[in-house]
Amino acid sequence: MKLRKHLKNKRLEKLVQLGVDRVVDLQFGSGEAAYHVILELYDRGNIVLTDHELTILNVLRPHVEGDKVRFAVKEKYPLDRAKTSCEPPLGDALRQILAASKPGDNLKKILNPNVEYGPAIIDHVLLEQGLAGNLKLARDNKPGLQLEETLPRVEEALRQAQLLIDRARSEVHKGYITQKKEERPSPDGEAPSYLLTNQEFHPKLFSQHKDLPIVEFDSFDRAVDEFFSALEGQKIDIKTIQLEREAMKKLTNVRQDHVKRVSELESTQLKDKQRAELIARNEALVEHARRAVQTALADQMSWDDIQLLVKTAQENQDPIASCITKLKLDINHISLSLSDPYDDGEGEGESLPPMTVDIDLSLTAFANARRYYDQKRSAAKKQQKTLESQNKALKSAERKTKQTLKEAQTISNISKARKTYWFEKFYWFISSDNYLIIAGRDQQQNELLVKRYMRAGDIYVHADVSGASSVLVKRAGPSPPPRALLEAGHAAVAYSVAWEAKVLTSAWWVHAHQVSKSAPTGEYLATGSFMIRGKKNFLLPQHLQLGFGFMFRLEDSCIDRHRGERRAPDAASDAISDVTSIQDQDEEILVSDDDEPSEKDDTKSKPLEDKLTSIAEETTRIEIKDEKSEPVRETGMESQNQEGEDEKEDKSESESDSSSEDGFPDTHIKVDHGTGKVIMQSKARTISEVSDRSESTVNIDDEKPLTFPALPNKGGKKPQKEKGGRQKELERKQKELEQKQKETSKRGQKGKLKKIKEKYRNQDEDERAMRLEMLQSANTAKEPKKALKKGAPGGGKSRAKAAKIPQPAPVLLEAESDAEEPEVELEADSQATDADTELLAQLTGCPLADDELLFAVPVVAPYSTLTNYKFKVKLTPGTSKRGKAAKTAIQVFLKDPSCSAREKDLLKAVKEEDIARNFPGKVKLSAPNLHKNKK
Numbered sequence: 001m002k003l004r005k006h007l008k009n010k011r012l013e014k015l016v017q018l019g020v021d022r023v024v025d026l027q028f029g030s031g032e033a034a035y036h037v038i039l040e041l042y043d044r045g046n047i048v049l050t051d052h053e054l055t056i057l058n059v060l061r062p063h064v065e066g067d068k069v070r071f072a073v074k075e076k077y078p079l080d081r082a083k084t085s086c087e088p089p090l091g092d093a094l095r096q097i098l099a100a101s102k103p104g105d106n107l108k109k110i111l112n113p114n115v116e117y118g119p120a121i122i123d124h125v126l127l128e129q130g131l132a133g134n135l136k137l138a139r140d141n142k143p144g145l146q147l148e149e150t151l152p153r154v155e156e157a158l159r160q161a162q163l164l165i166d167r168a169r170s171e172v173h174k175g176y177i178t179q180k181k182e183e184r185p186s187p188d189g190e191a192p193s194y195l196l197t198n199q200e201f202h203p204k205l206f207s208q209h210k211d212l213p214i215v216e217f218d219s220f221d222r223a224v225d226e227f228f229s230a231l232e233g234q235k236i237d238i239k240t241i242q243l244e245r246e247a248m249k250k251l252t253n254v255r256q257d258h259v260k261r262v263s264e265l266e267s268t269q270l271k272d273k274q275r276a277e278l279i280a281r282n283e284a285l286v287e288h289a290r291r292a293v294q295t296a297l298a299d300q301m302s303w304d305d306i307q308l309l310v311k312t313a314q315e316n317q318d319p320i321a322s323c324i325t326k327l328k329l330d331i332n333h334i335s336l337s338l339s340d341p342y343d344d345g346e347g348e349g350e351s352l353p354p355m356t357v358d359i360d361l362s363l364t365a366f367a368n369a370r371r372y373y374d375q376k377r378s379a380a381k382k383q384q385k386t387l388e389s390q391n392k393a394l395k396s397a398e399r400k401t402k403q404t405l406k407e408a409q410t411i412s413n414i415s416k417a418r419k420t421y422w423f424e425k426f427y428w429f430i431s432s433d434n435y436l437i438i439a440g441r442d443q444q445q446n447e448l449l450v451k452r453y454m455r456a457g458d459i460y461v462h463a464d465v466s467g468a469s470s471v472l473v474k475r476a477g478p479s480p481p482p483r484a485l486l487e488a489g490h491a492a493v494a495y496s497v498a499w500e501a502k503v504l505t506s507a508w509w510v511h512a513h514q515v516s517k518s519a520p521t522g523e524y525l526a527t528g529s530f531m532i533r534g535k536k537n538f539l540l541p542q543h544l545q546l547g548f549g550f551m552f553r554l555e556d557s558c559i560d561r562h563r564g565e566r567r568a569p570d571a572a573s574d575a576i577s578d579v580t581s582i583q584d585q586d587e588e589i590l591v592s593d594d595d596e597p598s599e600k601d602d603t604k605s606k607p608l609e610d611k612l613t614s615i616a617e618e619t620t621r622i623e624i625k626d627e628k629s630e631p632v633r634e635t636g637m638e639s640q641n642q643e644g645e646d647e648k649e650d651k652s653e654s655e656s657d658s659s660s661e662d663g664f665p666d667t668h669i670k671v672d673h674g675t676g677k678v679i680m681q682s683k684a685r686t687i688s689e690v691s692d693r694s695e696s697t698v699n700i701d702d703e704k705p706l707t708f709p710a711l712p713n714k715g716g717k718k719p720q721k722e723k724g725g726r727q728k729e730l731e732r733k734q735k736e737l738e739q740k741q742k743e744t745s746k747r748g749q750k751g752k753l754k755k756i757k758e759k760y761r762n763q764d765e766d767e768r769a770m771r772l773e774m775l776q777s778a779n780t781a782k783e784p785k786k787a788l789k790k791g792a793p794g795g796g797k798s799r800a801k802a803a804k805i806p807q808p809a810p811v812l813l814e815a816e817s818d819a820e821e822p823e824v825e826l827e828a829d830s831q832a833t834d835a836d837t838e839l840l841a842q843l844t845g846c847p848l849a850d851d852e853l854l855f856a857v858p859v860v861a862p863y864s865t866l867t868n869y870k871f872k873v874k875l876t877p878g879t880s881k882r883g884k885a886a887k888t889a890i891q892v893f894l895k896d897p898s899c900s901a902r903e904k905d906l907l908k909a910v911k912e913e914d915i916a917r918n919f920p921g922k923v924k925l926s927a928p929n930l931h932k933n934k935k
Contacts, residue, residue, distance in 0.1 A: 002049055002057065002058040003037070003049065006028075006035050006049065006057065007028045007035060007037070010028040010029040010033075010035065011028065011029070012026060012027070012028055013027045013028065013029060013030050013034070014026075014027040015027070018038075018079060018082035019082035019083050019084040019085075020082075020083050020084065020085065020086045020116060021042075021081075021082035021083045022040070022041040022042045023038065023039065023040050023041070023042075023082050024038070024039045024041065025037075025038050026038075026039070031052065032052050033052070034051075034052040035049065035050065035051060035052070035057075036048075036049070036050045036051075036052075036054060036077075037049055038050065038077060044061065045061075046059065046060055046061045046071070047059070047060040048060070048071065048077055050077050053076075054076055054077045054079070055074060055075070055076060055077075056071070056072065056073055056074065056075050056076070056077055057073065058073065059071050059072065059073065065081075069081065083116065086115075086116035086117075086162070086165060087162065088115050088116075088117075088158035088159070088161065088162055089114060089115070089158075090155050090158065090159075091155075094151065094154060094155060094158070095147070095151060097110065097111075097114050098110060098137060098147055098150070098151065098154070099147065101137060104136065105136065105137075106133060106134045106135060106136050107126065107131060107132075107133055107134075107135050107136070107137070107150075107154070108122055108123065108126070108133030108134065110137075111154070111158075115158065115161070116165075117161045117165070119133075120200075120202060120206055120208075121161050121164060121165075121206070122157075122161070123206065123207075123208045124161075124204075124206040124207050124208060125157035125158070125160045125161045125164075126154075126157050127207040127208055128157065128160060128207060129153045129154075129156055129157045129160075130153065131150070131153055131154070131157065137150065164204070168203065172219065173203040173204060173219075173220055174203070174204075174216060174217060174218060174219065174220065174223075175201060175202075175203060175216070175217035175218070175219055175220040175221070175222055175223025175224065176201065176202050176203070176204065176205050176209070176214055176215070176216055176217070176223060177198050177199075177200070177201050177214070177215040177217070177223055177226065177227055178198075178199045178200045178201075178202070178209045178212045178213070178214060179196040179197060179198055179199060179212065179213040179214070179215065180196070180197050180199050180212070180213075181194050181195075181196055181213060182194065182195040182196070182197055182238070182241055183195075184241055184244060185241075185244045185245050185247075185248035185405075186405075195237055195238075195241060196213055197234050197237070197238060198215075198227050198230060198231070198234060199212075201220075201223045201224055201227045202223075203220040203223075233416055236412050236415045236416055237412060239412075240408050240409065240411070240412040243404070243408040244404075244405050244408050247400075247401045247404040247405055247408070248401060248405075250397070250401065251397050251398060251401040254393065254394065254397040255394060255397075258386065258390050258393065258394065261386055262383060262386055262387065262390075265379050265380075265382050265383040265386065266383065268375075268376075268379045269376045269379045269380055269383070271355075272372045272373070272375045272376035272379065273372070273373070273376050274352050274353070274355060275355060275357045275372045276369040276370075276372035276373045276376070277352055277369075278338040278339070278340065278352055278355060278357055279338070279357060279359070279365055279366075279368050279369040279372070280365075280366070280369045281338075281340060281341055281342065281352070282336075282338045282339075282341060282365075283365040283366065285319075285320065285323060285336075285338070286336060286338070286359055286365040286368070287364065287365045288320045289320050289321075289323060289324055289334065289336055289359070290334070290359060290361055290364075290365070292320060292321075293306065293324075293327070293334055293361060294361055296309060297329075297361075303327070303329050306327065306329070307327055310324055310327065323336050323337050323338065324336060325337050325356055328358070332360065332361045332362060333358050333359060333360055333361065334358075334359050334361065335356050335357070335358055335359070336356070336357050336359055337354065337355075337356050337357075338354065338355060338356075338357050339352075339354040340352040340353075340354075407905065407908065410905045410909070411905065411908060411909040414854075414855050414905065414906060414909035415909055417854050417855055418855045418909070419553070419855070421839070421857075423436065423438050424857075425445075426438040426439060426440060426441060426445060426449065427439035427440070427441060427469060427491065427495055427860070427918055428859070428918075429487075429491070429859050429860065429861030429862075429865060430551075430566060430840055430843065430859075430861075430865075431473070431481075431483065431484040431487050431488070431566070431865060432483050432484070432487065432566060432567075432864070432865050432867075433481045433483055433484045433566065433567065434566035434567065434837075434840055435473050435474060435475065435476055435481065435484045436473075436474040436475070436836065436840060437471060437472070437473050437474070437484065437487065437488045437491065438453070438471070438472050438474065439469035439470065439471040439472075439491055439492065439495055440469050440470045440528070441469070442528075443526070443527045443528030444527060444528070446469065446470040446527075446528035447527050447528050449470050449472055450470060450472075450515060450517070450530055451517070453472065453474075454472055454512050454515065455474075455475075455512065456512055456513070457475055457476065457477050457478070457512065458472050458473060458474055458475065458476060458512045459472070459473035459476040459480045459484075459485065459488070459509050459510075459511065459512070460472060460509065460510050460511070460512060460514070460515045460532075461473065461485065461488040461489050461491075461492050461507055461508070461509045461539075462492055462507065462508065462509075463489065463492045463493045463496060463498075463505060463506070463507040463508070464505070464508070465493065465496045465497060465498050465503075465505050466496065466497045467495070467496040467497045468492050468493065468495065468496035468498075468507075469491070469492055469495040469496070470492075470528070470530075471488045471489075471491055471492045471507075472488075473485065473488050473509075474836065475836060478511070480509070485509050485537075485539060486539055486540065486542065487861070487862045487864070487865055488507075488509070489506070489507030489508070489509065489539040489542065490507075490542040490546075490862040491861070491862065492507045493505055493506075493507055493541075493542065493544070494544060494546055494862075494920050495920050498544065499544060499877055499920045499921050500877065500921055500922070502544065502877045504541045504542075504543070504544070505541060506538055506539055506540065506541045507538075507539050508536040508537055508538045508539060509536075509537050509539065510532055510534065510535075510536055510537065511534075514532055514533050514534045515530050515531070515532060516530060516531045516532075516533060517530055517531070518531065519531060542862070544876060544877055545862070545863045545874060545875070545876055546860055546861065546862060546863060546874075546875040546876075546920065546923075547860070547861055547862065547863035547865065547866035547869075547872050547873065547874055547875060548858070548859075548860050548872065548873050548875055548886070548889055548919070549845060549858075549859055549861075549866045549869040549870075549871050549872035549873070550845070550856045550857065550858055550859065550869075550870075550871045550893070550906075550907065550910075551843040551844060551845050551856070551857045551859050551869075552843065552844055552845075552847050552851075552853045552854075552855070552856050552857070552903075552906065553842055553843060553853065553854040553855050553856075553857065554842055554843070554844055554847075554851060554852070554853065554854070555851075555852035555853070555854060557852070558848075558851045558852055559841050559842060561848065561851075562841070562844045562848075562851075563841060565844065565846065565868070566840075734772070843857065845859075845866065845868060845869035845870065845871075845872075846868050846869060846870050847870060847903070849900070853902055853903065853906055855906055855909065856903075856906040856907055856909070856910055858910060858914060858915050858918070859918070860875070860918040860919060860920075863875075870898070871893045871896070871899075871903075871907075873889045873892060873925050873926065873927040873930075874925070874926040874927065875919065875920075875923045875924070875925065875926075876923065876924045876926065877921075877922070877923065877924065878922055878923050878924025878925075879922055879924070880922060880923055880924060880925065881922060882916040882919040882921070882922070882923065883912070883916050885916065885919065885923050885925050886912070886915040886916035886919070887912075887915075888925055888930070889915075889925060889927070890907060890915065892925075892927050892929070892930060893907055894907060894908075895929075
C-alpha cells in the first residue's frame, strides 16, 4: 500500500549498488519528488522505502543494530553501513588473520570471512599458487603449512583475486555450468549409461572445475537460465535413478540370498557329516556318557544334583565327565566335546577337527550318528532343489527388475511432459456442456477467484451453508446452461459442511456483475466474503454424489476426433437454455432499471427466433409433401362448418398482431419439468390449414398443378383476381416489406438477414415464386369474413393486417445485402474464448484405442458429469480417509480389463499427493468389483 501510494505514476530513474555490498538502491522520480526503495539482499533481507533525503517512510523489518543505527520510520537510512571497498588484507593485516586462526582451521575457512571474494574464487587463486584450500597451518609442532613460507603465496593469490574482480567490471564473461556424472544402473549384459546433472554455474572456468564435465555458454545470463530451466527435469531424473538403483539392489539381494542359502546348506552338510563320524569313532565314550546321565536320572536325582555330580567328576579328572560340556536336560540332550581318536598329529589320512556334538539321551551312539547322516541327506536334497529353482527365480527377478526400470523411465518421461494447468490449484472440473468450473479451497482462494479470475460473462455460484466454496462457471454468458449451473451448485454444496453432515441443501447463482467487494457504509467484508446485489436464482437440491476419475491429455493430432464429446445430449437442453437466457435477460433489465435492451440483449434472443423459423419452414415442407400425395377437395358443407372456426381465428389473429410485429411467430413454449421435454405450440394456423382455404397453384417436381378449392363467400361467389395483377401485387407487397424492414430493423437485424441470405443462396426464381405464392395464399385466407361478404377480395384492412403477419423467412434477399460486418462484439468474444476452448479440448475422459495420450489428470466432479468417462468411481459421504480411498480407486482402474498398457503407465505416473487433494472429506467408494480389488 505504501509503495503504491508513493511510487504510482513514477518512473525508475536510477538503479545503483551501494558500495560493494549486497544492497540495491532503486530511485523513482527525480529531485524533491524522488523516492528510494532500498533492497538488502543478505541475512533475512529487508525492504526500505525512503524519500529524497533518505528519511525512512516505511521498513519491512524494523530492527536496531548497535546503539546508534535504528531501522524505523522517520530515521535516516545509514549509507555508511555498506562496504565501499573490497581491497584484500595484505602484509601485517594478513599475518594477523592467519596467526589468529583456530587450531585445525584450513586455509579456505580462514580467508573466507575476511575477504570479499566468494569461495569459488578463493579456491581458484589458491590452486593457481599451488595451495589447496583444505591445507592447514602448522600448530604446536604438528605437520602443516609454515606461516612464513605460506604468507607470500597467499598475498599473491589475493592480488590475483582482486584482479579478477576488477576485470569482471569491464568485460562480459561467458557462462559455465559444472556437471556431475551419475551412472544409471542397467541389467547384466547391457552397456552402462550415465546422466549428467548440473551442479554449479560460474562466469569463469575455475581451476578446481577443470576435471569436471563442463557446458559452456555465450553469456553468463544464458548459463543461469539454462541451469534453472533444467532444474525440475533433473530432479525427476535423479528420482528415477534412485528408483532404478532400488530395483537393481533388490535384484542383487535376490542373487546374494540364493548364494548364501546354497553355501549354508553346503556348510550344514559338512558339519553333520563330521559330527556323525566323530560319534562313530568315539562310540564307547558317547555310550558311557549317555548311560551315566541316564542312570542319574533313573535314580531320581534333581538336575542341580546331576550338574554338581558332573562337576565333581570333572575335578577328579574323570575321562567321561571331562567330555561333557553342557547338560540340556530340558530337551533330553547333552553336549559332548569330541575329537578324532585316530588323529596322530602327523597329518596322515583324513582327520576330523574337534567339535561339540549334541547327543540325544534316548538314542544309542549309532542312532545319534544315523540322525546326523539323515540331516546331511536332507540338506543335500534342499541344496539340489535350491539350485534347480535358482535359475527360475533369478530370471523372474531379472524380468521384474527390467520391467521396473522400464516403468521408471516411462514415468520419468510422463512426469517431464506433465503440464500443470492454471486451474489445478483450485477445485475444478469440466461440465457436461464443456464449461470450465472452478471453486476455491479456502477463503483466500475464494477471494482470488472473484478478484482475479472472474470476468464478464462468468456465473458466480454459492450456497447458504457454512464452508461452501465460491464457484465460477467460466464463459457461461448471460444465458447460462442449466446443466452447468446444476453441476456447479452441486460442487458448491459438496465442498461444505453439508458433506460431513449428509444434509441436502440448494445452491444459488448470480451473474458476475452482481458480485461486489464493496460493503455498505459502516460495514466490513472479511476475506472471501462478497456482496450480492440483485436477484438470486436458486437451484434444485442435488444428492451428495461426486465422482472421481481421470482425464487424459491428448496429443495435438488426436484433438479433432474428440471435439463435441462434451455437449448437451439432446435438443431439449438447448431449448431450455434459450428460455433461461430470455428470463435472465428480463431480470437483468429489471435490476438495472434499463428500459431499452442493449445490442447484446437483442442478439441473445436470436437463437430462439431461428429455431422457431426453422420449425415453421419444416412444417411447410411436410404439409406440401402430404398434399402432393393426397390432394384434398373440400366441399361447400365442410366450408360452412368451418365458418365459425374462421371467425374465432380472425379474432385471435387481431389480438396477436401487435405481439407479432417484432418478427417472432406467435408461439407458446411449454417445458415439462418432470421429463425436461420442450413443447412448442403455435397459436396461428399452419400453412397447410391456410392453403386449404385458398386457391393457388404450386409447381411440384412432376410439373402438374395442384389446385386447392377456394372458400366460397356468403353469396356463393368466389373472389376473383387476375394473374398479372396478382403478380404485381406480390411485388408491391415485397417492396413494402423490404422498406419496412429497413426502417424498423433493430441493431443486429442486418446480421440476421445476412445469415438468412446465406441460408437461401441456392434458391432459384421458380422456388422463390412458389414460396411467395404460398405465403400470399396464407395471408389471403386469414382475411375477416366481412371482407369476403362485401366481395372485396384481399382489400382494405385485411391486406394491411396480412402485411403485418410475420413470415417464416424472407425469400428476396438481394436488396438486403450490406457491406457492414455484423455482430462485431460477438466475434471479439469468440476470439477471447478460443484459448480456453482449445485448452479444454486437449482433455478427454473417454480416450479411444488409437489415441496418443501424454499424461493423466485426476478430476473430482458431480457423478453425472463423469457418465461417459472410462475410469470413474462414485464418492458419497462415508468413513474412509481420502488417501486410502484414492489408492483403492487407482487399483480399481488398474485392474480394469479395458485399461491399456499406456493408460496404466499414465495412472501410475500421477503423484499420490495430487490424486486425493480434491476429495471433499471422508468418503465411501462405490464401483463394480470393489471388494475383489480391496482383497
